[in-house]
Structures are given as C-alpha cells and as structure tokens.
Amino acid sequence: MSTATPALRLENIVKTFPGVRALDGVSFSVLPGEVHALMGENGAGKSTLMKVLGGIYQPDGGEIIVSEQKVVMRSPLEAKHKGIVFIHQELSLAKELSVAENIYLGELPHNRFGLVDWQHLFEKTDAILQRLKVGFDARTRVGDLSIANQQMVEIARALTHEAKAVIFDEPTASLTDAEKVVLFEVIEDLKSHGVGIIYISHRMEEIFKMTDRITVLRDGQYRGTLDTAQTTEEDITQLMIGRKLDLTRNAVDHEFGAAALEVENLSCGTLYTDISFSVREGEVVGFYGLVGAGRTEIAETLFGLRTPTAGKILLNGREVHIESPVDAIELGISLVPENRKEQGLVLGMNCRDNMTLPQVDALVSGPFVKDSAEIEIFGHYRDKLEIKTPSWKQLAGNLSGGNQQKIVIGKWLSMHPKVLIVDEPTRGIDVGSKSEIHKLIRDLASQGYAIIVISSEMPEILHVSDRIVAMYSGRIMRTFTAQEVTEDSLIQAISGLGESEKVA
Numbered sequence: 454m455s456t457a458t459p460a461l462r463l464e465n466i467v468k469t470f471p472g473v474r475a476l477d478g479v480s481f482s483v484l485p486g487e488v489h490a491l492m493g494e495n496g497a498g499k500s501t502l503m504k505v506l507g508g509i510y511q512p513d514g515g516e517i518i519v520s521e522q523k524v525v526m527r528s529p530l531e532a533k534h535k536g537i538v539f540i541h542q543e544l545s546l547a548k549e550l551s552v553a554e555n556i557y558l559g560e561l562p563h564n565r566f567g568l569v570d571w572q573h574l575f576e577k578t579d580a581i582l583q584r585l586k587v588g589f590d591a592r593t594r595v596g597d598l599s600i601a602n603q604q605m606v607e608i609a610r611a612l613t614h615e616a617k618a619v620i621f622d623e624p625t626a627s628l629t630d631a632e633k634v635v636l637f638e639v640i641e642d643l644k645s646h647g648v649g650i651i652y653i654s655h656r657m658e659e660i661f662k663m664t665d666r667i668t669v670l671r672d673g674q675y676r677g678t679l680d681t682a683q684t685t686e687e688d689i690t691q692l693m694i695g696r697k698l699d700l701t702r703n704a705v706d707h708e709f710g711a712a713a714l715e716v717e718n719l720s721c722g723t724l725y726t727d728i729s730f731s732v733r734e735g736e737v738v739g740f741y742g743l744v745g746a747g748r749t750e751i752a753e754t755l756f757g758l759r760t761p762t763a764g765k766i767l768l769n770g771r772e773v774h775i776e777s778p779v780d781a782i783e784l785g786i787s788l789v790p791e792n793r794k795e796q797g798l799v800l801g802m803n804c805r806d807n808m809t810l811p812q813v814d815a816l817v818s819g820p821f822v823k824d825s826a827e828i829e830i831f832g833h834y835r836d837k838l839e840i841k842t843p844s845w846k847q848l849a850g851n852l853s854g855g856n857q858q859k860i861v862i863g864k865w866l867s868m869h870p871k872v873l874i875v876d877e878p879t880r881g882i883d884v885g886s887k888s889e890i891h892k893l894i895r896d897l898a899s900q901g902y903a904i905i906v907i908s909s910e911m912p913e914i915l916h917v918s919d920r921i922v923a924m925y926s927g928r929i930m931r932t933f934t935a936q937e938v939t940e941d942s943l944i945q946a947i948s949g950l951g952e953s954e955k956v957a
C-alpha cells in the first residue's frame with residue numbers, strides 16, 4: 454500500500470486564527486481505496502485541516518497536492534471539481550431547497566434559454582439516489598429529511614463528480630444503528646471504487662472497524678500515523694492526549710439521601726408507557742437503550758418540553774406539574790440536551806454569555822459586578838471542562854465542535870440544579886475530556902445532586918451509574934444495581950428479550 458501514489462497530500466499546512474495557531478505545519482496524505490482516520494482532542498485542528506483541503510479556509514502556508522499536482526482550493530466548488538468532497542460535522546445544506554438543488558448547488562444545468570433544466574436536474578439526481586438506495590427522491594425538500602438522510606444528500610453530492618477523496622467529519626454523531634450500517638456500506642462501496650476516505654471520529658470502535666490507518670493531531674501539530682491493525686486504543690490515546698487515561702472510578706463513597714425525583718406510571722402517547730423510577734440525592738441513574746427507546750422523550754417531559762398523558766412526577770415527595778422549561782428550571786431541574794448545537798447554543802454570542810445565559814437575572818445586579826461574576830463562572834467551568842478557547846470573548850460558533858458542547862454542559866452545571874439530566878453527555882467529546890466529564894458527574898453526585906444520565910454507550914453507562922434502567926420500545930424492561938449488572942443481561946434487556954418489569 455505504501456508504494457501507491459496518494460490520492461492527495463497536504464504538506465506543512467499552517468493556519469492561524471486570532472489568538473489560535475490551529476494548524477502548525479501539518480502533513481497528511483490519503484491513498485486511493487484507503488480509509489484514513491484523523492484523530493485528536495477537541496480543538497486539535499481536525500476540522501480546520503479538512504476545511505483547508507475543502508477550500509473553505511485558505512491556509513497561511515503549505516501545499517495541497519492532488520494526483521501529484523500542486524493545487525489551490527479557492528472555494529468549496531473548486532475543491533469539488535478537483536475531486537474533494539466534504540461531508541460536514543455541522544450539516545451545511547439549504548433546508549428550503551430540494552434535494553436536487555442542494556446536490557447541484559452552484560452548477561444547476563441550464564437549457565438553451567438560460568433557464569434551469571429541471572427535468573434533466575431531477576433525472577440526474579434520481580440516478581444517483583438510486584445508487585445509494587435511499588427512500589426519498591430528487592424533489593424532496595431537504596428540511597423534511599432526517600439527519601441521516603440529509604447526510605445521504607451530502608454523500609450523493611460526492612458522487613456527482615469523479616471523487617478522489619471524501620471527507621467524513623464525525624458522520625455517525627446523530628445516526629441510529631441501522632443508519633450507521635448504511636453509511637458503512639456506502640464507505641465500503643466508495644473504497645472499492647478507489648476513492649480515498651478521510652474519517653474523523655472520536656468513537657474507537659468505529660475507528661477499529663472502519664479504518665486502515667490513523668493520523669493523530671495534537672494542538673495543531675502532527676503527532677504520527679499508525680497502522681490500525683497494529684495499534685491499540687491505549688497507543689492512540691497516548692498519542693492524542695500525551696498521557697495514560699485514568700479510568701478508575703471512585704467506588705460509591707457517599708451515602709444516598711432521600712428520593713429527589715420520583716416518577717410514577719408516567720406515559721406519553723405512544724412514545725413511552727408506564728414508566729416508574731426514582732433518583733435519590735447523590736445517586737446517578739443511567740438510562741440505557743437503543744436510539745428510539747424513549748429515553749430522550751422522558752427527559753424532555755421532565756424538563757417541561759412534553760406533556761405526559763398519564764402518571765405523576767414528584768420532587769422531594771411533592772407532586773409537581775412541569776409545563777415549561779421555565780417551570781423545570783425554577784423547580785431545580787436542568788437538562789443538557791442531546792442535540793446541543795440546535796437546542797443549547799447561540800453561535801453568534803460569545804462563550805461567556807452562552808454559559809451564563811439562563812441565569813442572567815439571578816446574578817448580582819449592577820453592570821460591573823455582573824460582568825466579573827460571569828467571567829468567574831466561565832473561568833471555573835472552562836478549567837473544569839478543559840474548554841479550549843483563547844478568551845471568553847470568542848464567539849461560540851468559532852469553537853471546535855466538541856468545545857461547543859462543553860460550553861452547553863457548563864451552562865447547565867453552573868445553575869446548580871437539584872436534578873440534573875444529561876442526554877448523551879460525551880457525544881463528540883474526545884477520550885481525555887470524556888473521562889473528565891465522567892469524573893465530574895460522579896463528583897456532582899457526591900455533592901448531593903440527583904443525576905440522570907442517558908447514553909447509548911455501554912462502557913459509559915456502566916462507568917457512571919449507581920443504578921441502570923434498561924429501556925426497550927418505550928418501556929422499562931429492567932432496573933439493575935451497579936453491583937448486579939452484567940453486559941450480557943443489559944444487552945438482553947434492551948433488545949426486548951425477556952419480559953418487561955411489572956409495576957404494581
């Protein structure tokens with residue numbers, strides 16, 4: 454493989470932003486028919502390197518070489534014409550336009566009167582969609598598609614020109630297991646056609662399953678390239694964060710208090726049925742299940758975003774009616790949502806204001822006092838969550854994907870809720886910060902917070918929970934204590950095997 458001519462090479466790429474040297478002389482290459490992973494902590498420079506390759510950013514130095522020829526990528530369209538296709542971390546489609554218009558944006562076919570040749574456009578598009586075996590057509594409005602299908606539209610774009618390389622920037626972050634299978638098939642297909650694939654992900658099991666080689670960046674610098682088959686998770690982590698991970702969990706070192714939250718026979722239409730559980734002060738209850746099992750919907754109900762159709766919610770033994778997030782916040786319930794970018798962050802606002810947004814009124818009044826109190830809160834969580842940003846003044850939209858997520862987590866922690874619900878807390882977060890967030894959850898529990906963690910990652914659930922609620926298709930199948938749970942019994946419970954828990 455090493456003797457083949459790379460599909461493309463990046464040499465000594467330098468890119469700086471005000472206060473940040475995002476790329477410091479990085480070199481990288483991908484071979485035809487290879488899946489090459491790009492790994493590194495949040496803010497290491499992965500997306501930036503790919504945006505340079507994709508013509509979105511102009512580098513301050515270095516060269517891009519495609520098929521042994523030096524090229525300049527002045528725009529995304531030019532990069533596409535040179536065979537580089539970019540499937541973004543944040544999807545970048547025009548939601549109001551049709552699938553066909555999105556795929557051929559900037560190069561719509563015209564007839565001899567200079568008008569868009571719609572028929573030709575739709576035919577061309579449908580031919581590509583058929584190859585991808587998707588269940589929608591060229592005329593569908595992109596805004597009506599699921600995230601997974603929107604991603605398929607981006608992939609379809611890849612197939613309009615002879616692609617030399619396709620970049621996937623965290624493609625699986627919001628996909629269900631079934632959708633992932635389709636994505637992996639598409640990647641295998643591209644690979645067998647000799648396309649070079651660049652694959653960015655924080656998920657180790659995907660890296661080992663899908664990739665041939667792994668290049669690691671750290672703080673904008675190249676750290677090395679590994680052969681996946683000859684590498685362990687520890688090797689990669691060591692290269693990424695420069696130290697070994699501390700994975701020990703502080704055993705239950707504190708007593709639980711009274712029940713902070715009790716849920717009795719709660720139902721919400723067809724979303725979930727007859728849900729009963731409790732969370733004590735100081736306890737972490739993990740909700741495990743497949744995507745779509747109803748976990749997020751329960752969280753949304755507790756946060757006042759959905760109205761239950763039956764059942765009761767009690768806080769500290771008293772029944773409550775939570776009709777809106779404002780009610781929830783007043784009662785001391787916080788939710789760190791699953792889809793943080795859409796639900797949790799104002800991209801055009803600076804980091805500090807994003808973090809202190811929900812408590813502006815609560816902070817001491819007077820402009821100066823408030824300002825410094827806010828900066829202090831921001832500084833505290835920046836250190837605790839290791840948020841990488843040159844200053845609190847940086848716009849949230851300029852942070853790396855993972856660091857944006859940390860801002861949202863900090864925002865809800867800083868409100869000191871009694872009941873904290875975190876939905877997929879480490880999605881998109883690098884391994885080092887992930888273990889910090891797990892520690893933080895355990896720490897908060899030992900301070901008396903009642904915590905619900907929703908996660909689709911078994912190691913995460915096993916690591917942080919005192920009790921685990923296993924859900925399948927809107928129902929609780931079984932509740933385990935940390936002592937009794939095994940991986941097998943958990944898998945069995947969430948696949949709908951065995952009977953659901955009988956609730957008196």
Ligand SMILES: Nc1ncnc2c1ncn2[C@@H]1O[C@H](COP(=O)(O)OP(=O)(O)OP(=O)(O)O)[C@@H](O)[C@H]1O
Binds near residue numbers: 500852855
């Ligand atoms: N447009 C921008 N303006 C200012 N700084 C930026 C901009 N884009 C990226 N950065 C900074 O460059 C650095 C690298 O960011 P990048 O998005 O490449 O990280 P990443 O490796 O993709 O991280 P993640 O895993 O969190 O997605 C970060 O410090 C980020 O804040």
Ligand SMILES: [Mg+2]
Binds near residue numbers: 499501853855
């Ligand atoms: Mg990124």
